[in-house]
Amino acid sequence: MKKLIAGLVILVVLVVTLLLMGPFYVLDEGQQALVLRFGEVQKIETEAGLKFKSPFLDNVVVYSKKVLPWDGEAQRIPTKEQQFIWVDVTARWRIIDPKVFYSSLTTMDRAFGKLDDVIDGAVRTVVTSNYLREAVRNTNGILQVDAAEAFDTGDAEGAEALQELALAEVSYERIDKGRRVLAQEMLEIARQLAPEYGIEIIDIIPRQIRYSDELTESVYKRMIAERSQIAQAFRSFGEGKKAEWLGKLENEQRSILSKAYETAEGIKGSADAQATRIYAEAYGRDRAFFDFWRALESYKQTLPKFDKTLSTDMDYFKFMYSARGR
Amino acid sequence: MAERNITPIRGPIKAATIVVIVAIVASAVLLSTSFFMVDQTEQAVVLTFGKYTKTAEAGLHFKLPFGIQKNYNVPTQVIQSEQFGFRTLQAGRQTVYDDRSYPEESVMLTGDLNIVDVEWIIQYRINDPVAWLFNADDRDKTIRDISQSAINLLVGDRAILDVLGPARTSIEEEARIFMNETLSGYGLGIQIIGVRLQNIVPPQGVQAAFEDVNKAQQDMNRLINEGKEAYNREIPKARGEADRIIQVARGYGAERVNVANGDVARFKAVYEEYRKAPDVTRDRLYYEVMEEVFKDAEGVTLIDKELGNFIPLMNLGGQAGGTR
Numbered sequence: 001m002k003k004l005i006a007g008l009v010i011l012v013v014l015v016v017t018l019l020l021m022g023p024f025y026v027l028d029e030g031q032q033a034l035v036l037r038f039g040e041v042q043k044i045e046t047e048a049g050l051k052f053k054s055p056f057l058d059n060v061v062v063y064s065k066k067v068l069p070w071d072g073e074a075q076r077i078p079t080k081e082q083q084f085i086w087v088d089v090t091a092r093w094r095i096i097d098p099k100v101f102y103s104s105l106t107t108m109d110r111a112f113g114k115l116d117d118v119i120d121g122a123v124r125t126v127v128t129s130n131y132l133r134e135a136v137r138n139t140n141g142i143l144q145v146d147a148a149e150a151f152d153t154g155d156a157e158g159a160e161a162l163q164e165l166a167l168a169e170v171s172y173e174r175i176d177k178g179r180r181v182l183a184q185e186m187l188e189i190a191r192q193l194a195p196e197y198g199i200e201i202i203d204i205i206p207r208q209i210r211y212s213d214e215l216t217e218s219v220y221k222r223m224i225a226e227r228s229q230i231a232q233a234f235r236s237f238g239e240g241k242k243a244e245w246l247g248k249l250e251n252e253q254r255s256i257l258s259k260a261y262e263t264a265e266g267i268k269g270s271a272d273a274q275a276t277r278i279y280a281e282a283y284g285r286d287r288a289f290f291d292f293w294r295a296l297e298s299y300k301q302t303l304p305k306f307d308k309t310l311s312t313d314m315d316y317f318k319f320m321y322s323a324r325g326r
Numbered sequence: 327m328a329e330r331n332i333t334p335i336r337g338p339i340k341a342a343t344i345v346v347i348v349a350i351v352a353s354a355v356l357l358s359t360s361f362f363m364v365d366q367t368e369q370a371v372v373l374t375f376g377k378y379t380k381t382a383e384a385g386l387h388f389k390l391p392f393g394i395q396k397n398y399n400v401p402t403q404v405i406q407s408e409q410f411g412f413r414t415l416q417a418g419r420q421t422v423y424d425d426r427s428y429p430e431e432s433v434m435l436t437g438d439l440n441i442v443d444v445e446w447i448i449q450y451r452i453n454d455p456v457a458w459l460f461n462a463d464d465r466d467k468t469i470r471d472i473s474q475s476a477i478n479l480l481v482g483d484r485a486i487l488d489v490l491g492p493a494r495t496s497i498e499e500e501a502r503i504f505m506n507e508t509l510s511g512y513g514l515g516i517q518i519i520g521v522r523l524q525n526i527v528p529p530q531g532v533q534a535a536f537e538d539v540n541k542a543q544q545d546m547n548r549l550i551n552e553g554k555e556a557y558n559r560e561i562p563k564a565r566g567e568a569d570r571i572i573q574v575a576r577g578y579g580a581e582r583v584n585v586a587n588g589d590v591a592r593f594k595a596v597y598e599e600y601r602k603a604p605d606v607t608r609d610r611l612y613y614e615v616m617e618e619v620f621k622d623a624e625g626v627t628l629i630d631k632e633l634g635n636f637i638p639l640m641n642l643g644g645q646a647g648g649t650r
Binding site: 005026027028029030031047048049050064065066067068069071074088090092132133136137138139141142172179180202203205206207208209210211216219220223224227228230231232233234235237238239241242243244245246248249252253256257259260261263264265266267268270271272274275276278279281282283285286289290292293296299300303304308309310311312313315316317 | 341344373374375376377378430431433434435436437438439440441456459460461462463464467468471472474475478479480482483484485508511512513514528529531532535536538539541542543545546547548549550552553554556557560561564565567568569571572574575576578579580581582583585586587589590593594596597600601604608611612613615616618619620622623626627628629630631
């Protein structure tokens with residue numbers, strides 16, 4: 001009994017060990033494998049499933065069959081016009097020939113190291129030989145878009161003049177290639193080397209392009225200057241409009257009041273004329289009586305206020321010394 | 327414990343125990359590795375010895391035990407999202423956002439070589455679980471990389487003012503198309519449902535200048551309104567004043583004519599009578615007027631014209647009247 005159990009246990013252990021050591025191994029989807037016998041490639045397995053190998057003799061190296069990402073450090077690279085920019089690219093690649101891959105690189109770490117060299121070099125080559133705008137823009141679409149900034153100028157007259165004032169003269173240089181073409185150029189340079197290592201670089205894509213810190217500072221300054229120029233235009237336009245209104249105000253105020261003065265004087269004048277005519281017509285009938293009448297009317301008004309010393313010479317006193325009069 | 331109990335009943339019991347234990351363990355392993363559950367939100371990919379066999383829908387499923395068949399559950403119904411330039415710390419009734427900014431994601435160059443800060447999200451769904459599992463490595467990173475490069479590319483193709491305003495929707499739409507094309511090129515098995523731009527702002531250092539433009543517009547409108555206000559305050563007043571001046575003039579005119587007419591009417595009336603008896607009337611008028619004029623006068627000096635040498639002494643200082 002004891003022996004039987006011991007034997008059974010040993011058998012189970014042996015079978016399990018054998019199964020573990022081979023001859024079978026599982027290749028998952030998304031994997032590929034090299035079967036090596038004493039370091040020499042025997043077989044390349046690319047299909048998933050249960051695989052066979054010679055136990056103890058064969059060694060299996062499994063690689064990924066998937067699309068693999070590569071992500072390098074952002075690089076500070078001068079463009080053709082010597083402006084330093086940070087370029088951060090990513091790439092996609094895969095192992096297409098595991099045999100070549102094994103013999104040239106063997107491990108994934110070394111593969112990534114090699115990709116660093118190849119892709120960084122390609123990026124540097126392409127960026128330094130092109131202008132900044134080629135790396136930033138992709139198409140000439142910006143030339144067609146009417147980049148007029150829509151300002152809320154209200155219904156103020158002369159708003160068009162303001163638009164012209166506020167908008168910096170924008171003219172964009174034409175680009176010949178654009179970002180995707182540059183990426184394609186990088187890819188072509190990098191691809192030339194890749195077959196030696198059994199890998200295929202699927203694409204290289206710039207993930208982020210930005211100014212170096214010094215350049216950022218001066219770009220900020222430019223942006224601020226551009227904005228304050230526009231702000232200034234608004235304020236000054238407002239001042240101008242206000243002055244215009246105040247001018248209009250004074251103009252109309254003066255016109256209205258002087259017009260009123262004119263009318264008023266006209267009215268007064270014609271009334272005076274009418275009065276004059278009325279007087280002349282009436283008084284003209286008897287010149288002598290008018291003299292007398294008017295003089296009396298006037299005396300009534302003025303004489304009481306005089307400091308008077310009268311002479312008996314006056315007609316008024318003609319009966320003072322004689323009842324018969326003088 | 328063991329030492330005390332082993333001696334009497336060693337052999338048979340131990341064998342039986344081992345068999346039982348082995349059986350229990352074997353059946354436990356068998357059961358636990360034979361069934362798997364798939365949630366309503368998921369699909370499961372089943373591999374047999376690593377090779378793709380089938381895709382299972384929601385429910386309880388049987389599989390070959392001991393790792394012969396393996397299942398990978400993939401959430402194919404769930405819409406997943408990625409955030410760029412910002413992070414939600416805790417979503418909920420009051421969503422908490424991370425205070426930090428992520429300039430390495432959000433800062434980008436525009437086509438007119440300005441700098442802009444863009445935050446956005448993408449939403450996607452896995453539509454091919456097999457491709458999702460086995461075609462690409464490090465998938466989340468791949469999705470993020472492609473999304474970043476898409477937005478960078480599109481922002482880089484437009485002027486900053488377009489990016490800040492009118493071009494939002496076109497960027498979202500083109501980014502979605504670009505990402506779907508690129509990612510299906512990798513056979514990633516996902517579909518980008520939407521790209522949504524969130525905050526698009528000028529970078530920190532120049533925001534004040536951008537806001538100043540808005541302020542300047544407000545200032546401009548304020549100034550114009552001040553001008554209009556002054557105009558509106560003064561002009562109606564001036565119109566009223568003009569009216570007043572004219573009315574006063576009319577009044578003057580009317581008064582002048584009326585007075586003239588009155589004077590003349592009186593003159594005429596008197597004249598009519600005068601003509602009938604000129605001498606008498608003339609004298610009467612004279613006396614009447616003189617009387618009226620001298621009636622209230624006091625201290626008037628009267629000098630006889632015959633007293634040629636008399637020089638009247640008058641107190642020029644105050645009291646009227648001279649010698650008495």
